[in-house]
Structure formats: structure tokens, C-alpha cells
Amino acid sequence: xxxxxxxxxxxxxxxxxxxxxxxxxxxxxxxxxxxxxxxxxxxxxxxxxxxxxxxxxxxxxxxxxxxxxxxxxxxxxxxxxxxxxxxxxxxxxxxxxxxxxxxxxxxxxxxxxxxxxxxxxxxxxxxxxxxxxxxxxxxxxxxxxxxxxxxxxxxxxxxxxxxxxxxxxxxxxxxxxxxxxxxxxxxxxxxxxxxxxxxxxxxxxxxxxxxxxxxxxxxxxxxxxxxxxxxxxxxxxxxxxxxxxxxxxxxxxx
Numbered sequence: 001x002x003x004x005x006x007x008x009x010x011x012x013x014x015x016x017x018x019x020x021x022x023x024x025x026x027x028x029x030x031x032x033x034x035x036x037x038x039x040x041x042x043x044x045x046x047x048x049x050x051x052x053x054x055x056x057x058x059x060x061x062x063x064x065x066x067x068x069x070x071x072x073x074x075x076x077x078x079x080x081x082x083x084x085x086x087x088x089x090x091x092x093x094x095x096x097x098x099x100x101x102x103x104x105x106x107x108x109x110x111x112x113x114x115x116x117x118x119x120x121x122x123x124x125x126x127x128x129x130x131x132x133x134x135x136x137x138x139x140x141x142x143x144x145x146x147x148x149x150x151x152x153x154x155x156x157x158x159x160x161x162x163x164x165x166x167x168x169x170x171x172x173x174x175x176x177x178x179x180x181x182x183x184x185x186x187x188x189x190x191x192x193x194x195x196x197x198x199x200x201x202x203x204x205x206x207x208x209x210x211x212x213x214x215x216x217x218x219x220x221x222x223x224x225x226x227x228x229x230x231x232x233x234x235x236x237x238x239x240x241x242x243x244x245x246x247x248x249x250x251x252x253x254x
Contacts, residue, residue: 017080018178018210019045019068024087026063026233037063038074039233045212047178050205052213052221055230062183064230065214067183068100070094083176103172103180107187109164111156111171117143118152121170127173135174142151142170146200162193169200173209180204181218183214198223 002060040058045051066072067079070086073094079087086097096228097102105123111120116134121143125135143152146166156164165185172180182201186194202223205211213224221227227239 001022001145007036016080017044018049019043020078020080021068021198022078024064024067025070025075025234026060026067027075036233038067038077040077041230041233043228043235043238045179045210048205048208050201050211050213050223050225052215052224052227053230054215054218054221055228055236056216058232059230060233061064061214061216061230063233064214065183068179068212069098099124101175101178105165105168105172105176105180105182105185107184109156109168109188111164111167113156116153116155117148117159117167117170118169119189120156121174123171124175129195139170139174142174143167145173160193161189162196165189165193165197166200169204173204178210180209180211181214182211184216185191185213186215186217186220194220 013212019046021146022042024038024041025036028035041060041064053061053064061070067074067087070081070089071094073089074087077087078085081097081101086094089097112123116137122135124139126182130138140149140152143149144168146169148163148166148170151159151163151167156167159167169180169185180201185201189197198220201211201213211224213221215221222241225241225243228242229236229239
């Protein structure tokens with residue numbers, strides 16, 4: 001996959017941006033030493049975008065993911081999600097945003113081992129207070145949409161690694177979030193299974209989902225449409241990726 005262009009500045013925000021981050025900074029104190037995990041990052045992500053974040057260890061990838069996922073708050077700067085400055089929200093307000101606006105897919109799956117796929121997929125809907133009947137219908141649909149309609153009653157230990165990640169993806173999508181945040185989603189998978197998960201993310205993107213992918217693997221990052229490179233807490237440069245056209249049968253879900 002050929003990179004078309006490299007730009008030293010972030011894509012300018014527009015009034016239609018899903019995410020607008022301006023001069024985001026995060027400071028940690030390690031003993032008496034001041035460490036800036038993020039040091040003035042500005043970027044925008046449009047609805048329907050597919051963005052990868054790359055950088056070496058200590059570059060700020062995880063910190064940026066935590067900020068955009070509303071898992072942490074910045075020391076300074078602003079983060080607007082759908083026009084709301086969530087960088088000023090309380091812990092309870094951030095929890096509401098995480099439950100309704102952001103779907104998480106983690107490297108370690110984070111499934112409950114003693115309950116089946118259906119129960120795992122419907123967890124966000126339980127927290128949202130949805131009725132049992134409605135959440136079962138939506139969780140079943142989400143699992144079918146990732147190709148696991150015949151695994152509803154299986155527990156995680158009865159599934160392959162790729163199937164577990166598909167359950168985690170269904171759980172992330174069950175609330176129809178604004179943003180799907182995938183943190184090293186292929187990190188615990190073999191190459192073939194990892195490729196299957198990336199094909200799934202490609203299909204979800206082509207259905208209109210906005211995806212932010214955090215990875216240290218360049219081949220994985222090049223599945224995205226745009227790559228943001230971080231170094232020492234700063235945005236080093238952005239890269240636009242040319243994607244080959246795929247036949248419909250190559251991107252079909254299920």
C-alpha cells in the first residue's frame with residue numbers, strides 16, 4: 001500500500017469534525033521529575049474516518065488513546081467530541097460519554113470468562129439500562145454482524161482468539177458509538193487471525209463507522225486511511241494512505 005502524501009501539520013478541523021483536539025497536554029510527575037506524555041497535540045477526525053496512531057514506546061500513543069477514549073483528562077488543552085468540550089467533564093459525565101459514544105476493542109479482549117458471547121456483547125446495554133428483550137435483540141444482531149451468529153451460547157474459552165476479538169468488537173459496537181477505538185487489536189493474535197480482524201475493521205469502516213486504531217506495527221497501521229505519527233508527546237507528521245479498491249465480497253461482514 002503506497003503512501004500518497006506526508007504532511008507536517010494536522011488536518012485542519014472543520015465545523016463537521018467528530019473530534020477536534022487543540023494543544024492537548026498531559027503532565028505526569030515521576031518523583032520530582034516532570035514528564036510531558038503529551039505536549040501540545042492538535043488534530044481533527046471526521047465522521048467516517050479511519051485513522052491509525054503510531055509511534056515508538058513513550059511517544060504518547062497510549063496517553064492520547066486514553067484522552068480520546070475519555071479514560072483520562074488532559075492537564076491543559078481542549079478535546080471536543082461532537083462539539084462538546086469533554087475535557088471539562090466530570091467523572092460521571094465521562095462515564096456517560098464512554099458508554100454511549102465510544103466503543104473499545106482492546107488487545108486482551110477483556111471478556112467475562114464465565115458468561116457466554118451474548119451476555120458479553122450486551123454488557124454496555126445493561127449499564128445503559130436497556131430492557132432485557134431489547135438488549136438481547138441488539139446484542140444478537142451485533143454478534144451476527146461480526147460473523148458469530150452461531151456462537152451466541154459459547155463462552156470465551158470455547159472460542160479461538162480471533163472469535164474472542166470479534167465478540168469484543170460486537171460489544172464495542174452494540175451501542176452504535178460515534179467512535180470505535182481499537183488498541184493493538186491484533187497484538188495477541190497470529191498473523192492469519194490478525195489479518196481477519198483487520199478485514200473486519202475494514203468492513204466496519206466501509207459501513208460508515210469511524211475508527212481510531214492504535215498500533216506499533218506499520219503493516220497494521222497501513223490499513224487505515226490516515227496515519228498520525230507521534231514522538232516525545234508531539235505530533236511528528238501525518239501520512240495519507242492510498243487504499244486499493246476492494247470487491248464487495250472481500251468486505252462483506254459475517
